[in-house]
Amino acid sequence: MLSSEILNILACPACENRPPVKEDAAKQNLTCTQCGRVYPVRDGIPIMMVEDKNG
Ligand SMILES: [Zn+2]
Numbered sequence: 001m002l003s004s005e006i007l008n009i010l011a012c013p014a015c016e017n018r019p020p021v022k023e024d025a026a027k028q029n030l031t032c033t034q035c036g037r038v039y040p041v042r043d044g045i046p047i048m049m050v051e052d053k054n055g
Contacts, residue, residue: 001025007019007021010048020033023041
């Protein structure tokens with residue numbers, strides 16, 4: 001579970017809007033509320049990377 005502080009400073013690298021992400025604690029990932037991209041959370045650290053070039 002990420003703190004709201006962390007969620008408040010995270011920005012989706014694809015659309016860079018805030019507040020872009022919501023946490024899915026069950027799936028341990030973050031979903032951007034703007035573009036729908038899903039980012040994994042590993043060991044409590046969100047992996048905010050865009051790997052495909054079609055964004
Ligand atoms: Zn986004």
